[in-house]
Amino acid sequence: MADTISFLKPREAVLSRRAAIIADLTELLPPECLVHEARELVPFETDAFVSYRRLPMAVALPKTTAQVAAVMKYCNRYGIPVVPRGAGTSLSGGAIPQEDAVVLGLSKMSRILEVDYANRTATVQAGVTNLNISEAVGIDGFFYAPDPSSQLACTIGGNIGMNSGGAHCLKYGVTTNNLLGVKMVLVDGTVIELGGKHLDAAGYDLLGLVCGSEGQLGIVTEAVVRLIAKPEGARPVLFGFDTSEHAGACVADIIGSGIIPVAIEFMDKPAIEICEAFAHAGYPLDVEALLIVEVEGSEAEMDAMLKAIVEIAGRHGVKTVRESQSATEAALIWKGRKSAFGATGRIADYICMDGTVPLGKLSYVLNKTSEIIDRFGLRVANVFHAGDGNMHPLILFNANDPEDAARAEEAGNEILKLCVDAGGCLTGEHGVGIEKRDLMRHQYSEADLNQQMAVRYAFDEDWILNPSKVFPLDGRPTA
């Protein structure tokens, strides 16, 4: 287990009252909604950022907003830290608990409450999985746009916490652009509603502030999300290039040309090799970089857009062009890309980084990334959403070798700093969590961070909501 990233020191006053707290929680929740036996707590000790783990004091799995409010009110009264949890798929440690914390898991609140096609909205409980929404409305010709790679498992509550994205966000935006309203429990147990089926806020855009706040401002229990009519069709084209510079320039040119594809995905040579060995998608192995560009619309529209896109690729010395002629071919092109994480996991341990850079800096950042990785004696595979500059270097290492793990972490930090220095951000769609917490000063000045933390205080004066996350542990203002 790695130990570079520290957690807040557990509150002694909370730890010493453990038995009493669990007894009190038993009063507030039905038996099946409370977990507190040590061995049953183990599944909750970490999330998808598995190098760090802390056993929580208890896990509450409420079934109603009223139960969430009761637990929240109780924990606030006694200063007990609360760590919200959806499906635990955070790659940045957003859902990792701490020894003095109650985990508030929303997994039992997994119902779709209403689908309203006239207003193109779905009202869902926070524990509904992302994919469930699209599956429920797909038959009627609608979908929910943000599509994180973990969409089979991840919950809408977690998506709101992390402002999650996905491959198709280039056209449709990330969670914040597709979220219309929330029901939310404040730290003192008050239940509020922000937004609804109407657009834009009446007063300050608290909904916009809550989205991406990583569980620090309250517990979202329900959400109203925007549905979109499914396009008639979607078709990808695959391009292979001799250099990542050519691929990067091609991306910038497609975006600049006025065509908005629904996705532009990038893979470098190591990623191509890993995915091809696993998925046999027929990817070219004699190229350095591969792009998958997908367009949507009617046949006529797709023909016109793909023609223009292939022409642009031609101007950038494209070596391989594979246009899909059928649904099977289209699925095959995507199969490799979609299996990237699983395929990588089969050959090595990896950490999936997440940073964003301006499009013009893509190939510069890729080259610098290679230099950093070489310097640390590691390997990297790059597979990411190029259309919006969202990089995902997968740093390969051996988790059984603590030194190797530490090197991977350090290299990752350098890559994220590189993203910021290139004019980008520490995060794309995974959030800050604990992973990038101590890098926040690289992106923001002291005044910038203090202002964000001051706003956080307006919601949570005692800092009990997911307290070890997002902001560096030292230098937090006291009120």
Add this chain to the structure above:
Amino acid sequence: MTLIPNSEVDAAYIIRNAANDGKKVALCGGSTRAGFGNTAEPAEMVSSTGLSGIVDYEPAEMVMTVRAGTPVAEIEATLAANRQMMAFEPMDHRGVMGTLGEPTIGGVFAANVSGPRRFVSGAARDSLLGIRFINGRGEAIRAGGRVMKNVTGLDLVKLLAGSHGTLGFLTEVTFRVLPVPQTVETIVISGLDDAAAAKAMAAAMALPVEVSGSAHLPQTVRFRFLGGGLPAGEATVLRLEGLAASVAVRAEKLAAVMQAFGPVSRLGQEESQTLWRQVRDVYPYSDGTLKPVWRVSVAPSAGHQLVAALRLEAGVDAFYDWQGGLVWMRMEADPEADLLRRYIRALGGGHATLLRASDAVRAQTQAFEPQPDAVAALSARVKQKLDPAGIFSPGKMG
């Protein structure tokens, strides 16, 4: 008196001094939206018009950074030269508000001003990627960035957007732009009453044809659009944009479905552009009067029900944008704020903003929708964290 700082440092100095002296200031840009919000006590104005100019524009990256006082016209001209635009179609309020002067980009984002495309492409706040602003302590703060996925930490960008100059003084904004569609066409369905129009618009939005504008113009306002050139009867208008070949195909498909609702006609590029600009700028109520004008946001299916309920009890004229979810209302006499807000709550919620009214009416009417106590208290705490001395137009937003 108006203070016009020429640099971020000057702006910070002015605001820091005001905070130290406990002196209230009213933040402004070109003041074309000066009537927004509750009537506040007179205060010294601090204008962003001295902070003007494009800082960075990379057409290939579709991102622009400008100083907050830059005129919208200058930005639109620069974007147009590169065949790009602000996708959220910011409304020009001069007509309806009866104001003069130059709208600034800072004002657009401070008021989160969006147009007809908002219901599919997002509001101003969705295009805003990064900001620099001076908080109420006189500190220069940066939030967000210049990349599409820009939220690291708390999203102060969204919070400042639409805060009407009550949380901070915007000095610089970075926003996303999009290519201008190659062509635009409008499908007109004639003779539908408000309820039938709501059904037709919902049906259109369920089709995979990417409608990018959806408005209903009842008889009373229809004559004001295109110089009276719309076909007879109420006009339900649906906009399609994109590559010419694609728009042609989608228009055929949409027209075929809409024929079931009423007679269908089509408007070409030039007429479409004029029509949607007039919808955007609330042209029918740009009438030189001070009759109260409301901007109401509700669920699309609730818009016409709201107007029908009000008609029984008040003198009201209305037309609809955003598939019926944005209702523009002009009241004949009394603003009827309580009645209007009661019906909005009864119909599932939303909000009404008093855009225009005489000073006497404004003095007695909450301009923004009053919020539930818990949300109002939270908003007040948030304001206190950005403006601890309470110097930025206290009371303007509630």
